[in-house]
Amino acid sequence: MSDVHSDQLLSEVAALPNLPGVYRYFDAAGAVLYVGKARNLKKRVANYFQKSHGGTRIGHMITKIARMETTVVRSEAEALLLENNLIKSLKPRYNILFRDDKSYPYLKIASHKFPRLAYYRGATDRKHRYFGPYPSAWAVKESIQLLQKVFKLRTCEDTVYANRTRPCLLYQIKRCTGPCVGYITPEAYAQDVANAEAFLMGDTQVVLSQLEARMTAHAEKLQFEQAAELRNQMSALSRVLHQQSIEIASDKDVDILVVKVQGGRACVNLAMVRGGRHLGDRPYFPVHVEEAVEVHEGETDGDLEGGEAGLVGTRASVEVQVMEAFIAQHYIDVPVPATLVLSEQVSRELIEAVSQQSGTRITAVFQPREQRRLWLEMAQTNAALQLARLLAEEGSQQARTRAMVDALELAPDDLDNFRVECFDISHTAGEATQASCVVFEHHAMQNREYRRYNIDGITPGDDYAAMRQVLHRRYGKLAEAMAAESDAPPSGDAAGVGSDAPPATKAARMPDLVLVDGGKGQVSMAREVFSELGLPLSLIVGVEKGEGRKVGLEELVFADGREKVYLGRDSAALMLVAQIRDEAHRFAITGMRAKRAKVRVGGSQLEDIPGIGPKRRARLLQRFGGIRGVAAASVEDIASVEGIAFDLAEEIYRALH
Template structure:
């Protein structure tokens, strides 16, 4: 039994109590997870297929089993649902807009703490700041803080094994505690200043730096005075990027919810009275029965750093359950917006404005994406609406490091989380060619029946590649029609002379359709970029290790210590005996073997 038949059969046995239900595919993997006060009644809603969104119709058609997990209350069902969604990432559940965690900055524990970016894992003894809205912004803040307060950024292993100061010390971006260029007490003061800066003590830090700058200037140490001046200017850049919300050192997340014109959730991060930024975590133009804003909020905090307090702009269904779950399970207090909370009116207006701006950008992006997908549908006579486009390419370096990738495009744009990369070990390009490589990729892509299929595939190659792809699709028993388009590189690899093919037509001209031509080229370029990036990474990883791989007596730990000490294989090849002798764990036999390899 499969699909609607299994659903009807399981409804008969379904309990009339609260809990979670899991729709599963042939491999017994959850493809959809939901919660209900009455599981039997909730499952009955899925039996009326015509009224379901296409997403859920596909889900039901792939279902071969439905499991139940009972709970004592609706509250427990809500939490269990969120935990299971996090664990299994079921394909057909409504997801957060960016299914990722936000970066933070931490100062680690220890005598000489490290300043670094991270996303989730940290010790209770670490000092954690953020979150920030992008890795790029976080790295910029870290760079400014390093320049200003000179905390180390190296790994603990590198720190313990280093015998000479690194380049950051020469650039005046680290005080080099690894080689005792700074005392433990002096370094502690640097750490304290960094923490004070994060915790709202910017004025005290600026006053301190300005006094030091004046002192060094009057002492005619102009280089040091200029260094402090640059630090003040850089730190001011961080302050300008933030918005002061409150005169108090308040820390909370503010959740703006809009469920009138559309459905959106925007979360603003307030730390020590300042707005660090925010993000639109969910947006939908249309209502779907299984939209549950409370569940989406819980899912967000299961993946992200949790504050001590959350303020919500309005009451939503399940608010009391959300409040209870956050308090009892995560020690987070949840409040509704109130004028009594310092700065709440300012953050309310700010997040509402940012939410509207982000939603409008999403709407316009959605319209533009729909327009190009419609143009593609009409130009290539595709019967169904295009919901998913995939583009394939491969990359090599010489005859090695074979990698193939595909990128995915839908109405929301490029979907990073749906893109995939295939790595091939010891693939002989000269012997088998890249056509055989793509055959392996297509076999892997279409061999599993529970995968979401594309409506259109773009392949970097001519008709032979299209025929290989169609052959694999047919062998896989896929009944859905998938349109295939090939792109042959133009004269001297000039994109203006690219040629386009389908299975039935060669050398199609798209000069009359610049939008379509531009879209196909963009898809091809994104696939090429992804495969090349991963191929380069394979080569880089290989170069880092292969030089030491065949040296007897050099295991994984020693290899890591050597590479961390010198920073690169290029530096290692210039090493002498005295430098190698400084590395912990290397004996005279190891040193001789490495030098023999270098001089070999």
């Protein structure tokens, strides 16, 4: 392996210390390949470069290593935490990676004289009380409804609350005590809030005891109406406890984690118990599992002294590796409960490191009993169902991609990374012309990579000129970079390694297929552009509408001279092509309408024009009856308004047209 690496890299490896730390491997383009930890940096990293790994994934990765970075730490626990922070931020190609998910929702009790219940997602603060996190929005809303039934706390916005003169429907159906109109005292409402908070924290027995004591006190004072109200509250709470199967004497806060691996994919199912209540499940599907597992096995196969195979032992199962990766990455940003019930036995060092990071003493349970065992079995069932659903969906998606590739007689190196970019032009009688580019990759639309292009400097309504412009803008610089790369020395040469040339990004990668919404005319224009740029014509395919422009009758037009192809109404390939084409059209239409609306109401609004303050704006709107009238006025008409000089009138006219 050493003959493919620079002398500088090998000397850096030889100079590594015999200390714990974290290492990062980078390829020649600067992309991070792998992040790892080691008890002994020198022994671990040297093992990569001294052994022959053949044509395996780890061998393929090692041949790509052009640069290395290392960080020495004080302990193995610190190495583990740093490793997973880097994995989460750098997203290496050969590590098990859990993609960032949307934040977890919370139940918020907002600070107020009469606090309100609210659904909340975002950063928490100390001003309000937050309970959670919950696995889903549904779980939060279900909890709010439950608290309304039992404790009758308000959920209305403060602006609504402040302007009520009579109670709303929630009071009528006994879901609120009517604090907005003074039907409950602040002291009594505060007691309901305290009981609700105690319930959410799992102190249900304490709540029942307090309610019973208050009911008895009212009864002794012959305050039977108040006593009856507390009795009803106790009955409602008892029904909830029974219906929700809440274990009063059992765990309060627990996370149950189950790993299921099948068909090259993995699912981690996270079930949450908060306040003794099982709130539901949330599945996670990591990527790079197969690559990371092979790299892990390759790095633990050596004769590493002193158990240098890592914190998890010499060869952990796939399930254990996935579980450990999830725990280490997930609890970086999410509060960790005191108890974790796990389907796999992870390392003690990992649990200690997460405990140290969170400041919470964590207990990991691997062979649970009684209620915990029931929770684990429920999570295992859900993990199997979620993974089966994912495999079924992916199988269908892969089949559609394969059908399109076969129908177009393409031969991609990697079907999973097969990339399609589709263009469409949209305008209204030449107004607000925009081009859209949508991206299909990994068997799905990649909406984060969609782009819109404002088209200027063409004859209004000239779709061919618009297509020429957008293709030049999309692929012009990429073609130049590809040409420069073909003239550059190989990356293994001295001139290639350590070059200052900017790395090619994934977003700039040339697609495997370029679809244009249109027939021969648009394809001819695309062929001209690609010929000028020196790009292969075989990439271009036009989607021509069939007779009567009916869906399912489309024909495919090729730029490289092949005959048109009709795939058939029921063709899976045509269905996918039509989906991509329709998405490009939808994306172009929405952008065009937004631009047109902005132009028609005065794009950069009056207040955005230098020299236009509130008084001049008011005079303009009053004279012309609104922004549309200002936009329709001539420069002379605008200049006739008091306080508007001719130069400023010209500036206003230009800004609105």
